[in-house]
Amino acid sequence: MPPIRARVLDTWDTVRSSYWFIPSLMAVAAAALALGLTRADGLVGAGWVEAVSFLQDGTRPEGARAFLSTVAGSMIGVAGVTFSITIASVVYATGQYGPRLLTNFMDDRGNQVTLGTFIATFLYCLLVLRTVRSADEAGGVGEFVPHLAILGALALTLASIGVFIFFIHHVPESIHVSNLVAGVGRDLLDRTESLFPERIGEAGTTREAGRDPTAQTSMPDGFFDEARRVAADGAGYVRGVDAEALLDLATAHDLVVRVRHRPGDFVAAGDALVLAWPPDRVTDEVAADVRASFAWGSQRTARQDTRFLVDELVEIAARALSPGVNDPFTAVSCLDWLSAALKSLAARDFPEPTRHDEGGALRVVAQPTTFGEFVEDVYSQLRPYVVADRNATLHALTTIGEVAGRVADRSQREALREQADALLQGATDSLTIDADRRDVRERHRDVSRLLAGHVGFEALAAQTDVVGGTA
Incomplete structure (x- = not known):
């Protein structure tokens, strides 16, 4: 049997991150529920309805049809409005923060379940509506009102109202830049935990x-x-x-x-x-x-490509530091999440490039992504934008110092030192105010002492608020 797991998993990732998959499953479930409850109504009969006073108005075919028609018409209208709001929010966020974030919105379970709930309720009501019969339509069999199914429609309607309230809250929350950055950052940390180390054999x-x-x-x-x-x-x-x-x-x-x-x-x-x-x-x-x-x-995904999530955060930060946006605090937030990922990576064993079989024979050589490459992806890509802003430069140096407190390997420290020196050089060339350049030099000096081992992390944190918090 050919090894097709990679393509199967890739297809599964593509399907479950689409806007049609979960709504389609929910629509199928709604159709099955409608058929099941109407069949149960035929077996149980309508005698039990007499004991439930609030159902009396719906015991006639006319009332049942009016209720189901109203709900069905309302749900398809709300589904259209919901879809329009979703598309508008996606267009805004991807235009403001970067087109790569479209993947995150497509993955959003809240949007998928919201659309699925409205579509499922609409389909359920249509299928139940066609089973309602009045006496003159029954061909002598008698009228039929599926009371259990109508109760199901009422339950779905109440659920749809709750989902709509959730959706109204979820949309502005999902496009808030802090939540966007935090979402990508958490995904990056999760991918880091699951992929490093990733072993092939021994x-x-x-x-x-x-x-x-x-x-x-x-x-x-x-x-x-x-x-x-x-x-x-x-x-x-x-x-x-x-x-x-x-x-x-x-x-x-x-x-x-x-x-x-x-x-x-x-x-x-x-x-x-x-x-x-x-x-x-x-x-x-x-x-x-x-x-x-x-x-x-045609596009990158984050399942095995941790650098894709790094690039997403870098893109948000770069856009935030552009002259047209000028939002250094968003860039600072991106740097915080990127440094959290680097801290996590610093504590992990990166896989060896060679893999052997049970007998010790070399079988696969697969060069893994190194810590130095991650550091390069973060700071080298951001440097042209960071060095033009005093606040962003100072915070970038601070994150290097924070990461330095977690690394023990000399090559990792050297990778961080190169980035700190490059930030100093870039800021010296870009910043025009002497006081700003002096602040950057002082921050670089403290971080360099830490990287050189001249002072311990906790000792430096006790002397200054450059690393370790401000308390």
């Missing part, structure tokens, strides 16, 4: 138990000259890689596979997805199975 060298002393444990000689290129058969962004399937394929066919593209990379038709060695074992069928381990599409 990381490092080998398992000692069951190790084959003759196993290939390093890249074969002449690998890049002899390996077969397994190329993409379409163009788009890599959205997912089934790492376990690649390891299983390489083990089953005794291959060494080097992955050329990570989630988030763009590939064109003919670009190499992997290099596989030895080439004589890479048949067309094996190549097709390897290709099926990758999923790509």
Whole structure:
């Protein structure tokens, strides 16, 4: 069976983030409920209605039809208004904060359930309405009023009113910039927790138990000259890689596979997805199975591409710092969430690039995203915008200091030091007021002391409010 899990998961992500999937499920459920309750009405009869006084007005076919018609007409009208409000809010938010945020709104369960509730209530009332019969329409069988189903319509109507009240609150809340930034930031932290470390088999060298002393444990000689290129058969962004399937394929066919593209990379038709060695074992069928381990599409997603969420926050911050918007406090909020992600990453073990099978043989080489690359993605992309604003520059240096308090690896500290020095140089060139440049130099000096190990994080926090809070 070909390894198609990556494409299945990608298709599932696309479907469940659409505006039609949940409303469609709710409409099907409403249709089943309408058929079930009308069937139950036929079995139970109408005698029980006499004991419920508030149902007396609806015991006649005319009253039942009026009620169901009113509810159905109201629901489809409210659904149209709701859809218009949703589209208007999406257009505003994506135009103001960035088009990439459209994915977040499409993923919003509140909007999907709201639309689904109104559509389901409308469909339910229509299906129940067609079962109502008066005596002269019954062909001698007698009139029929589905009282249980009408109670169900009443319950759905009350639920729709509650959902509409929720929606009126949810729309302005969802486009509030602080909530937008926090939503992306929480998604980034969740992705960080689930993807790092992400292991393919056993990381490092080998398992000692069951190790084959003759196993290939390093890249074969002449690998890049002899390996077969397994190329993409379409163009788009890599959205997912089934790492376990690649390891299983390489083990089953005794291959060494080097992955050329990570989630988030763009590939064109003919670009190499992997290099596989030895080439004589890479048949067309094996190549097709390897290709099926990758999923790509027209846009990036966050399922395996943590950098996509970083880019979303960077885009919001960059727009906020543009001369036309001039909102440094939104940029500061983005920097706070980005630094939270970097703090989380600093405490995690990044996966090794090499993966081995049970016998210790090298099977997959897949270069992971490093901490330094994340630091580069955050600060290098934002630097041209940050250095032109005193407040944003000072806060960017503060976040570097906060992250520095969590790192222990020398290479991680060096990556942070390079960004701090670049921020100082950029701000020195961009800021025109001497007092602003002096503030930046002082903040950079404190952060540099921390990065160099000349002062501990808590000691610096006790001396100044640069890191560690202001209390």
